[in-house]
Amino acid sequence: MKRILFILLFIISCSQKYTDYTPFTVQLIYDQSHNNVWGLWDHGYCGYSHIAGVLKQHGIPASVNLKKLDECISSLPSMEYSNAILMLSVAKYQRFDDREIDAIFNFVNAGGLLFVIAEHDNMYNSATFLNAVTHKMGITINSDAAGKDNDAFQSLDDLNNRAYSKKFKLKNVLHMLSASLSGTADSFEVLLRDDETDNIIAGGCRYGKGKMIVVGDSEMFWNGDGKVGIHAGDNSAFFKHCIEWLLEKHLAHTVQHAATVSCFDAENSYIAIDNSPSGVEYFINALTKLNPSLLHDDSINIIVIPRPNCIINNTKRNIIFIEPYQKLVPSTVWGKRLIALGAVNTKVHSFLGDSNCEILPCLIT
Incomplete structure (x- = not known):
């Protein structure tokens, strides 16, 4: 009887769906204070302006931090940490100082949400610097590359490595080359695996009252050209699922934004x-x-x-x-x-x- 009850409870818990996200109740802050390689509002091929647009479309205002991270986090009321996503990305040889690391730990422990974007082979020493944050919380970014050997590529298609997500039911997430991840937290969840090596390349865990997600590849979120980046394969769906996983909310609604007008006149308020x-x-x-x-x-x-x-x-x-x-x-x-x-x-x-x-x-x- 107990076994049957356990199975029923397990089935119910697995079938539970997120409630709908209420637009404009959460914000995302992209750290760009550490000589980061790719910018949130960069409209070029390697920029992230399109994912910022996706967030905006669903009522998640996205902004850029240029201050030291401890100063940025201290400007947020602690009661609002659970309504903030802090995004860290690849930076050129710039580590987080001790005050910034402590501030990030405190932010997540108190309910904040952390989204980390990494790169393969410890590019720019980014894995070393990001691991100063992620390792203690339960995820390590490895200094390796998950994917097929692309030395003899003939087209952009050869650069892509396919990945799959059982968690999000996706089979065609495309990454150029990702760092593999190791999870040590009891709450660690595998979110994405490389097809070729079956290495974990995206995962998430809880830390205190908050949550963290780590993705081992930066290029999958680039603006790209449809073959590479956010619009390739299932990449856009994967990004949306990552945000939903952090929020534990379903991004069901899109919002309308006022259109830009060309001049000041009596007809425009x-x-x-x-x-x-x-x-x-x-x-x-x-x-x-x-x-x-x-x-x-x-x-x-x-x-x-x-x-x-x-x-x-x-x-x-x-x-x-x-x-x-x-x-x-x-x-x-x-x-x-x-x-x-x-x-x-x-x-x-x-x-x-x-x-x-x-x-x-x-x-x-």
């Missing part, structure tokens, strides 16, 4: 731009073309939008600048130009001299 180089450039260019009557219009708000759930009072015209969790730093192109226009880092940012335009640190997306 706001201007919305996305968190991308082209969006930021448009925003700045539009500001520099404002005529004097608009500069002194006290019904204009310029709003920095880092996260959801903030009500904005109705105004005649809102200019919305989406660049979550970043201060105006002169080391970035857009930051330098905004500061030159008069933006400063104060509680309520003054803007364009004595005009009534302000940047308000509102919390919506």
